[in-house]
Amino acid sequence: MLQQELARREVGLEVSAMTTGIEVNASNEVTGLSLKDGRTLPADFIVMAVGIIPNTQLAEDSGIEVNRGIVVDEYMHSNCQNVYAIGECIEINEELFGMVSSVNKHVDTLVAVLTQQASKSKWPPFVSTPLSLKLKVSGIAVCSSGKIEFDESELASIEQIIYRQVNSDQYHCLYLKDNRLIGAVLYGETSDGNFYSQLINEQTDVSEFKDALIFGAAYCQSLLDQQVEDKESIAVDPVTNSATALNEKPKSVIKADNQPNDDEVA
Numbered sequence: 145m146l147q148q149e150l151a152r153r154e155v156g157l158e159v160s161a162m163t164t165g166i167e168v169n170a171s172n173e174v175t176g177l178s179l180k181d182g183r184t185l186p187a188d189f190i191v192m193a194v195g196i197i198p199n200t201q202l203a204e205d206s207g208i209e210v211n212r213g214i215v216v217d218e219y220m221h222s223n224c225q226n227v228y229a230i231g232e233c234i235e236i237n238e239e240l241f242g243m244v245s246s247v248n249k250h251v252d253t254l255v256a257v258l259t260q261q262a263s264k265s266k267w268p269p270f271v272s273t274p275l276s277l278k279l280k281v282s283g284i285a286v287c288s289s290g291k292i293e294f295d296e297s298e299l300a301s302i303e304q305i306i307y308r309q310v311n312s313d314q315y316h317c318l319y320l321k322d323n324r325l326i327g328a329v330l331y332g333e334t335s336d337g338n339f340y341s342q343l344i345n346e347q348t349d350v351s352e353f354k355d356a357l358i359f360g361a362a363y364c365q366s367l368l369d370q371q372v373e374d375k376e377s378i379a380v381d382p383v384t385n386s387a388t389a390l391n392e393k394p395k396s397v398i399k400a401d402n403q404p405n406d407d408e409v410a
C-alpha cells in the first residue's frame with residue numbers, strides 16, 4: 145500500500161534491494177546504484193542511512209570499556225569510577241539507542257543516580273522498551289510498534305490479526321504471543337498507535353478484549369464495559385436463587401498517561 149501511494153506521487157521504493165556499489169562516470173560523478181539482482185538504479189545524488197555508529201575514540205583512549213558503544217550498566221555507569229555516559233554513544237546489554245525517547249530515559253536514570261547518591265534502592269534502572277516508529281511523510285500515516293519481524297521458528301507461536309479496509313486504504317496488523325500484544329503495524333489510520341504501544345510496553349494480558357483489539361481502544365473499552373454489564377444482569381445467588389448486582393468496577397484499557405510519544409523517524 146505504501147509502495148503504491150509513493151508510486152502515485154512518482155516516488156520509487158525498493159525493498160530488500162541489496163546494494164552492491166555506487167556507479168560513477170569518468171569525472172567521478174554519481175550515475176547510479178547497482179543492485180545484487182543485476183539492476184542499476186540511475187541516480188545523480190545518493191543519501192545513505194547507515195544507523196548509529198558511536199564515536200567511541202575518546203572513551204577508548206581514556207581506558208573506558210567500549211564495544212560497539214561506550215559500555216554502561218543500567219545506571220549509566222561505565223567501568224570507570226565516577227564516569228557515566230548517556231545517549232546515542234552508549235551500549236547497554238549489547239543494545240544501541242537511536243531515538244530521542246530512549247535518550248530521555250537515560251537522562252531520567254542518570255539524574256536519579258546523581259541526585260540520590262545515598263539511596264541506591266531509589267535508583268530506577270534503565271529498562272529498554274520496544275520502539276514505536278512513525279513515518280514522517282506528509283499525507284501518509286504509517287506507524288509500527290514492538291516486534292514486527294519474525295523468523296520461521298518464531299512464527300509458529302505468533303498469532304496474527306489483520307484488518308484491511310481496501311476502500312479507505314487502511315491496514316492494521318497485530319502480532320500476539322501468549323495473549324500479549326508484541327507488535328503492531330498501522331497504515332492509513334494510526335490514531336491507536338499509542339494505545340497499542342502501551343499494551344506492548346506493559347505486556348498487558350489482552351485475552352478479555354482480544355476480539356475487539358484490532359478495532360482499537362474505543363472498541364476494547366466498549367467490550368469490557370459490556371462484559372461488566374452482562375455479569376451484573378445475570379448474577380444469581382445459588383442458595384437463595386435471587387439475582388444480585390455485582391457492581392464490578394469497569395476496567396479501563398486506556399491509561400491516563402497514554403500520551404503521544406515522540407519516537408519518530410523520517
Ligand SMILES: Cc1cc2nc3c(=O)[nH]c(=O)nc-3n(C[C@H](O)[C@H](O)[C@H](O)COP(=O)(O)OP(=O)(O)OC[C@H]3O[C@@H](n4cnc5c(N)ncnc54)[C@H](O)[C@@H]3O)c2cc1C
Pocket residue numbers: 202230231232233241242243244245247406407408409410
Ligand atoms: C537526520 C536525523 C533525523 C533524526 N530524526 C529523529 C526523529 O525523528 N525522532 C527521534 O527520536 N530521533 C531522531 N534522530 C535521532 C536523534 O537525533 C538522536 O537519537 C539524539 O539526538 C541523540 O542524542 P545525544 O544527546 O545522544 O546525541 P547528540 O544529539 O548528537 O548530541 C551530542 C552532542 O555532543 C557534542 N560532542 C560530540 N563530541 C564531543 C566532544 N568530544 N566534546 C564535547 N562535545 C561533544 C556534539 O557536538 C553534540 O552537540 C534523528 C537523527 C538524525 C541524524
